[in-house]
Amino acid sequence: RKRILITGGAGFVGSHLVDRLMLMGHEVTVVDNFFTGRKRNIEHWIGHENFELIHHDVVTPLFIEVDQIYHLACPASPPHYMYNPVKTIKTSSIGTLNMLGLAKRVSATLLLASTSEVYGDPEEHPQKETYWGHVNPIGPRACYDEGKRVAETMCYAYKSQSGVKVRVARIFNTFGPRMHMADGRVVSNFILQALQGEAITIYGKGEQTRSFQYVTDLVSGLIALMNSDESSPVNLGNPDEHTILQFAELIKDVTNSTSVIIHKDAATDDPRKRKPDISKARRILGWQPIVPLKDGLSKTIAYFKAELEQES
Amino acid sequence: RKRILITGGAGFVGSHLVDRLMLMGHEVTVVDNFFTGRKRNIEHWIGHENFELIHHDVVTPLFIEVDQIYHLACPASPPHYMYNPVKTIKTSSIGTLNMLGLAKRVSATLLLASTSEVYGDPEEHPQKETYWGHVNPIGPRACYDEGKRVAETMCYAYKSQSGVKVRVARIFNTFGPRMHMADGRVVSNFILQALQGEAITIYGKGEQTRSFQYVTDLVSGLIALMNSDESSPVNLGNPDEHTILQFAELIKDVTNSTSVIIHKDAATDDPRKRKPDISKARRILGWQPIVPLKDGLSKTIAYFKAELEQES
Numbered sequence: 001r002k003r004i005l006i007t008g009g010a011g012f013v014g015s016h017l018v019d020r021l022m023l024m025g026h027e028v029t030v031v032d033n034f035f036t037g038r039k040r041n042i043e044h045w046i047g048h049e050n051f052e053l054i055h056h057d058v059v060t061p062l063f064i065e066v067d068q069i070y071h072l073a074c075p076a077s078p079p080h081y082m083y084n085p086v087k088t089i090k091t092s093s094i095g096t097l098n099m100l101g102l103a104k105r106v107s108a109t110l111l112l113a114s115t116s117e118v119y120g121d122p123e124e125h126p127q128k129e130t131y132w133g134h135v136n137p138i139g140p141r142a143c144y145d146e147g148k149r150v151a152e153t154m155c156y157a158y159k160s161q162s163g164v165k166v167r168v169a170r171i172f173n174t175f176g177p178r179m180h181m182a183d184g185r186v187v188s189n190f191i192l193q194a195l196q197g198e199a200i201t202i203y204g205k206g207e208q209t210r211s212f213q214y215v216t217d218l219v220s221g222l223i224a225l226m227n228s229d230e231s232s233p234v235n236l237g238n239p240d241e242h243t244i245l246q247f248a249e250l251i252k253d254v255t256n257s258t259s260v261i262i263h264k265d266a267a268t269d270d271p272r273k274r275k276p277d278i279s280k281a282r283r284i285l286g287w288q289p290i291v292p293l294k295d296g297l298s299k300t301i302a303y304f305k306a307e308l309e310q311e312s
Numbered sequence: 313r314k315r316i317l318i319t320g321g322a323g324f325v326g327s328h329l330v331d332r333l334m335l336m337g338h339e340v341t342v343v344d345n346f347f348t349g350r351k352r353n354i355e356h357w358i359g360h361e362n363f364e365l366i367h368h369d370v371v372t373p374l375f376i377e378v379d380q381i382y383h384l385a386c387p388a389s390p391p392h393y394m395y396n397p398v399k400t401i402k403t404s405s406i407g408t409l410n411m412l413g414l415a416k417r418v419s420a421t422l423l424l425a426s427t428s429e430v431y432g433d434p435e436e437h438p439q440k441e442t443y444w445g446h447v448n449p450i451g452p453r454a455c456y457d458e459g460k461r462v463a464e465t466m467c468y469a470y471k472s473q474s475g476v477k478v479r480v481a482r483i484f485n486t487f488g489p490r491m492h493m494a495d496g497r498v499v500s501n502f503i504l505q506a507l508q509g510e511a512i513t514i515y516g517k518g519e520q521t522r523s524f525q526y527v528t529d530l531v532s533g534l535i536a537l538m539n540s541d542e543s544s545p546v547n548l549g550n551p552d553e554h555t556i557l558q559f560a561e562l563i564k565d566v567t568n569s570t571s572v573i574i575h576k577d578a579a580t581d582d583p584r585k586r587k588p589d590i591s592k593a594r595r596i597l598g599w600q601p602i603v604p605l606k607d608g609l610s611k612t613i614a615y616f617k618a619e620l621e622q623e624s
């Protein structure tokens with residue numbers, strides 16, 4: 001039984017991680033500023049003797065005693081992270097420094113939730129962990145992409161200089177219940193549009209690709225990585241690649257929707273394709289995604305339906 | 313007459329900038345923690361009514377009133393910035409945030425001393441400002457390279473979000489008097505070796521290229537950029553490209569040295585070539601380097617000789 005801190009634990013991924021770690025019997029502390037997270041995502045644990053919720057911003061130093069830190073705090077979707085780029089970059093830079101300082105002081109292991117966006121608009125496909133990336137340092141996505149890149153750099157600086165045990169998960173697009181309905185990302189947009197009978201909006205031609213991982217697969221990967229000895233970055237994602245057009249059609253199909261598919265302007269600096277090479281995770285963690293896309297989508301669609309009903 | 317802050321003003325480049333701005337009649341404040349800078353570089357101004365020296369670390373907030381900020385504070389040579397990678401990354405991230413916060417509060421213009429290292433090991437040659445770069449986010453140079461990249465990102469986040477006036481100079485290799493004699497970089501190494509009759513050490517085959525800019529040319533470029541309206545990044549460097557082997561031979565020649573040239577192991581992640589495309593600086597600032605390499609080298613060698621004599 002470990003004392004585990006999850007920053008950003010009231011968010012989409014974090015709350016699923018809380019669920020799993022609580023069920024495993026650990027002592028879990030969530031730190032969140034509720035920028036994009038919600039108390040509702042974790043309210044079922046409030047009052048449990050192993051659970052603690054701290055309303056706190058990681059840009060401010062934090063002094064607690066823990067064994068492991070899952071450092072997830074950071075807005076993750078373009079509209080959220082571009083809403084306040086200065087805050088996003090402070091969260092990734094100062095926030096990560098604070099959590100590394102904490103990890104150093106209490107000799108905890110820190111896992112950074114990094115992202116496939118460190119590869120930017122990749123010129124290597126699929127992306128291996130050795131790829132250096134192709135990122136615009138001054139573009140509109142830079143507050144997120146460069147923030148995560150420098151957060152990785154910080155992890156390895158603390159590792160080499162102070163012996164902090166670090167884990168770096170490069171997470172590829174993930175979906176599931178509790179994801180943000182209004183985050184403007186492709187899964188939520190398409191499901192909402194399909195459920196509400198609105199036109200499904202494809203940005204550009206829809207030839208760009210993404211691979212979508214169900215959240216419980218990611219949670220298994222994060223826990224496996226944390227408890228491994230692997231300090232270099234590891235991709236966690238589903239290599240099952242789809243064009244955005246295929247994806248629109250699949251969602252139309254699963255929701256039994258009558259929505260039409262339309263095309264809008266392509267987004268600035270939009271990566272043309274993205275697919276993880278997960279051979280490292282397979283080899284080192286014995287991990288791979290197991291939830292079929294359709295199953296994951298059904299659960300997500302059920303969640304969206306329930307949310308829409310509650311709203312109205 | 314302006315109130316001008318120079319962070320890192322006791323360093324190599326900073327002290328030359330101080331000289332020029334003082335001679336122009338400005339009020340100059342230097343902030344420096346003396347990590348790689350020396351009081352000697354600016355001691356001739358101490359006591360002047362327009363000059364102030366503050367012993368201060370930019371990682372700590374600073375509250376003063378100024379019109380312009382030249383933000384140079386950051387160790388610049390590989391042995392210095394790798395000596396304490398955590399501190400290097402804090403200086404670039406938190407230090408830059410603090411100076412941007414200051415610029416925002418007092419409506420000052422901030423010029424960031426960025427670097428050609430944001431291009432990393434470039435796949436485009438020569439490098440234009442539009443090139444996104446090829447940088448290893450977790451390599452041994454990352455504390456510097458990614459630190460500068462994220463510092464640029466921060467500048468544009470404060471610009472777009474808070475209207476802070478920013479200037480970003482991407483500086484290419486610069487040399488001149490007051491450069492560090494023991495910084496392990498090519499100019500100082502070769503001059504010292506040649507002057508002392510030791511073997512001139514080339515890392516690798518010596519086919520890698522660099523272009524060397526004399527410090528007074530850089531100072532003219534920085535001042536022109538600060539006082540222009542150009543907020544996007546501008547390369548400042550000398551496009552006159554040399555292989556490291558040619559450079560070794562030139563220094564042997566200018567110093568009249570009997571040193572032999574030998575080859576050592578290549579350095580990790582050592583950029584194979586680097587040469588600025590300065591057409592933007594020419595067009596927008598009407599700037600270009602004017603000091604011939606041999607003239608700059610003579611002055612630098614004279615400085616090194618005097619330093620060596622004083623030491624012994």
Ligand SMILES: NC(=O)c1ccc[n+]([C@@H]2O[C@H](COP(=O)([O-])OP(=O)(O)OC[C@H]3O[C@@H](n4cnc5c(N)ncnc54)[C@H](O)[C@@H]3O)[C@@H](O)[C@H]2O)c1
Binds near residue numbers: 008032056075170174
């Ligand atoms: N969901 C994905 O597809 C995906 C892909 C790659 C990486 N990631 C990473 O995984 C992590 C979790 O993402 P998510 O999808 O759950 O996003 P999310 O927005 O649901 O969760 C982020 C959480 O962090 C909190 N937070 C933000 N800034 C904070 C701060 N300064 N202090 C304290 N808490 C703060 C938010 O309130 C929220 O609860 C993020 O770091 C994200 O970058 C997610």
Ligand SMILES: NC(=O)c1ccc[n+]([C@@H]2O[C@H](COP(=O)([O-])OP(=O)(O)OC[C@H]3O[C@@H](n4cnc5c(N)ncnc54)[C@H](O)[C@@H]3O)[C@@H](O)[C@H]2O)c1
Binds near residue numbers: 319
């Ligand atoms: N010299 C070059 O070839 C070159 C090339 C590209 C970019 N640059 C940039 O130009 C700037 C100046 O470089 P330089 O060659 O004069 O190096 P330098 O090491 O001589 O100067 C840096 C100065 O910053 C000070 N400093 C470092 N950390 C500080 C901190 N936390 N707080 C306050 N002061 C701090 C040092 O004491 C020193 O006086 C740097 O930002 C560097 O990255 C230089």
Ligand SMILES: O=c1ccn([C@@H]2O[C@H](COP(=O)(O)OP(=O)(O)O)[C@@H](O)[C@H]2O)c(=O)[nH]1
Binds near residue numbers: 061062097099101398
């Ligand atoms: O338990 C801790 C220990 C450190 N920090 C913060 O983490 C940052 C980086 O820590 P480090 O030890 O590197 O910094 P230092 O305190 O030496 O400047 C600092 O801002 C600390 O305030 C924290 O939040 N909790």
Ligand SMILES: O=c1ccn([C@@H]2O[C@H](COP(=O)(O)OP(=O)(O)O)[C@@H](O)[C@H]2O)c(=O)[nH]1
Binds near residue numbers: 078173186187189210
């Ligand atoms: O309503 C939408 C939302 C997104 N996209 C596209 O779907 C892909 C994934 O975008 P998302 O914002 O979900 O995540 P990203 O992987 O780009 O961070 C991108 O090519 C978007 O242009 C789309 O076509 N329609």
Ligand SMILES: O=c1ccn([C@@H]2O[C@H](COP(=O)(O)OP(=O)(O)O)[C@@H](O)[C@H]2O)c(=O)[nH]1
Binds near residue numbers: 372374411413
């Ligand atoms: O004159 C100033 C104003 C701000 N800051 C620092 O600059 C950083 C960023 O400033 P900003 O206004 O963005 O931050 P906030 O104070 O709103 O968190 C903060 O840590 C401030 O302490 C500073 O050093 N001098």
Ligand SMILES: O=c1ccn([C@@H]2O[C@H](COP(=O)(O)OP(=O)(O)O)[C@@H](O)[C@H]2O)c(=O)[nH]1
Binds near residue numbers: 485501515582
């Ligand atoms: O004693 C030395 C020092 C440097 N270099 C090479 O000279 C080039 C410039 O190195 P420096 O450290 O001066 O600067 P940077 O790599 O940052 O441009 C690099 O290819 C080095 O490998 C060398 O051959 N011998």
